[in-house]
Amino acid sequence: MNRTWQFTALSAALLLLAGCGQANPAPASVPAESAGQAADSTTAAPAAHWSYDQEHGPAHWAELETGFSACRTGQEQSPIDIEHARLVPSPTVHPVDIHYSTTPVTVINNGHTIQVNVQNKDNYIMIEGRKYTLAQFHFHHPSEHQIDGKNAEMELHLVHKSADGQSAVLGILIHPGSDNHAFDQLWSHLPDHESEQEVPLADPIQLSKLLPADRHAVHYTGSLTTPPCTEHVSWTVLEQPIELSAEQIQRFATIFPDNHRPVQSVGSRELYTEQ
Ligand SMILES: [Zn+2]
Known part of the structure; x- marks a missing residue:
């Protein structure tokens, strides 16, 4: 297991535990794209690390991972x-x-x-x-x-x-x-x-x-x-x-x-x- 894979797997786990996003995450609910990244650590970027700070904060969520695009392009976003x-x-x-x-x-x-x-x-x-x-x-x-x-x-x-x-x-x-x-x-x-x-x-x-x-x-x-x-x-x-x-x-x-x-x-x- 190399460090990239560890980071990817950890990030995927953290994403699954995130705030409003998930209802009691179970291993079976790992998104296919996260599983794919974990399996191919030589070419895939690590799963995105998002936060509330400047660099990885709300204004940048959509840039962190293609799967996060709704954070910018969504028309019915929360909160309001x-x-x-x-x-x-x-x-x-x-x-x-x-x-x-x-x-x-x-x-x-x-x-x-x-x-x-x-x-x-x-x-x-x-x-x-x-x-x-x-x-x-x-x-x-x-x-x-x-x-x-x-x-x-x-x-x-x-x-x-x-x-x-x-x-x-x-x-x-x-x-x-x-x-x-x-x-x-x-x-x-x-x-x-x-x-x-x-x-x-x-x-x-x-x-x-x-x-x-x-x-x-x-x-x-x-x-x-x-x-x-x-x-x-x-x-x-x-x-x-x-x-x-x-x-x-x-x-x-x-x-x-x-x-x-x-x-x-x-x-x-x-x-x-x-x-
Ligand atoms: Zn919340």
Whole structure:
């Protein structure tokens, strides 16, 4: 095994563990092109290393790998600025139907975020009659979505997949406020350093306690906010934020000072709310 192959394989593994991009990656989901690069280390470039810094940051993602081209050419990218003046009340939109339970989880610092992988398939949301099962959730600092031009301190993304492979992400903005004890166990086990090792938490997490009480939301069609920026993602951003204390936010910010993608053009997309 030479160093190029090692780098390629490691990068492929990291990509699979990335932020919004993946729902509980399994070896079988390795993209064909990544497998091809790993097998042919003499001619293929190493799999792209993307980040949030200048050189490999959001403005350059599309240049890093051909598979990332949607990050530049996509017409329905995320995140976006949610302008209230643009919201379209729709009779077919209802408050999001969330079915979360108490679930064992593992935690990993994948170099892009802290990701929490749920260990059963008991948690799901219903959107327009389609069932999406929760695979993982993770955090961004500062927030990725803006509300009327302003970022929040942080954002929680809960990533779901339907049986036919469609993605739906539930986004929840995080504001500074009271200590949020629902996050205590997780926050006391935030891994400071990137690792391929998932760490199981001792106690299951009551997922519903992570959410705000109000389920009114803005719905739009967007993308993964991390490479490869794949589109056709159903986005639901809850109107009501949750709170973490300034100390809790600082704890995450120490590990990830900035892991957000800037807002993308809304274009001709409609942002729907309930009537
Ligand atoms: Zn995300």
